[in-house]
Amino acid sequence: MNTVVTARLRALSRAELLLFGRNRSAVLTALLMPLVLPVSVRPAMDQAGLKGIGLGTLTLTAAIGFSFLFAVYSSLVGAFVARREELVLKRLRTGELSDAEILTGTALPVLCLGLAQAVLLAVGCTVLLDAGAPRAPYLTLFGLVLGLLLSAVLAALTAAVTRTTESAQITAAPLVLVSMMGSGIAVPADVLPHRLAAVCELLPLSPAVRLVRAGWTGELSAFEALRAVATALAWTVVAVFAVRRWFRWEPRR
Template structure:
């Protein structure tokens, strides 16, 4: 069997880069989306600080800094990646951009991935800056298991993009995207350990909330700072994140709409 020639993937990479660059330009022109993606994840963690101060987090081995860091990254996944991509997918579909792209060399996965790359890159950069800022300013300290935080970030970014494409499948207009995205946003904020750690919840409630889509990513991010996750628990959490990602990707392949919903 002959091995693939060097540079076989270059055309695909060039197409993705070109599409991502164009999408980044469009993203920068939408001031509302940029404001939501950049400012909201930075501001919202401070709104949950009073509630965190009332909880006995030290008993759970979690510092205020680590809890606020997790909240900030969670809000970044929800607003910088998920909600902004719901709007992007719907807008490009309704403007017939996706339909025109399908007539060219780009494959369907390349179109969806290229559209998502700017938001995912923004989310990753924001998360890394938040990690550095919280470690210095909120006395969160250095992560005890940084590889878990990195795994959580990757899992959260990929799943957020896939869930955004799935939500866009059932969203008729850009305006209604603000409504269709709310259920996942609210459920994740309250139940996935973003606004407050699942460790402070009753055990039965926590066991249910840990199965929510973004819960594995948030748990891995926080465990990277606290180190309170065994190898078997980390593998189980990662398996849950992978399962949700596979379900979301399958649903996107099955139900994503390329034609305008009129």
């Protein structure tokens, strides 16, 4: 049975990869945004003067956070909506694939892209910006997995309230902007007022971004790391429930 499911997911992922590759704007956004945007926020990081945290670590955290937002989340919102509007999802549901398999197969190519991009960014920042070796690599791994997973689930949830492919960028914008400013991506959490930072820690992608950075700095205690993981898992469970309840498989008429 597992072999059959794997074969189905492989076939669906291959088809989705071909469709994704034909959308040049989506490919450029997914590939270039996580590379270009960290450079644009670098002056602010230079002026932040954070306690002993290197510029390489801050840039790496920002780059991986932007990968969550653009390579995975924004790309998948557009992909889910486009497949729904083209009746691809409806046709797939008439076959042997389960709903979970359809959504997973659609998301897999983009998730693999996000993971590969994160690895390349980590290597690049370590070599070029002297980010150094991670002090707690398991935290970065947890952050990557949770960030990629939650970005995909949130994309499916956002697609549920998106009417057309043209409006996908608009409906994705609120989470992108809030996460950029409050989750420690474009603005390091250390420079925010204490009370605001405490609230921003509860944003969906904040725990994943915090874990990614903590893997390099080793700044989190065991309790803080467990709390971040628990918060990310809670958001994931809530988002999965919402997707199961409200995801739309057919176009709105």
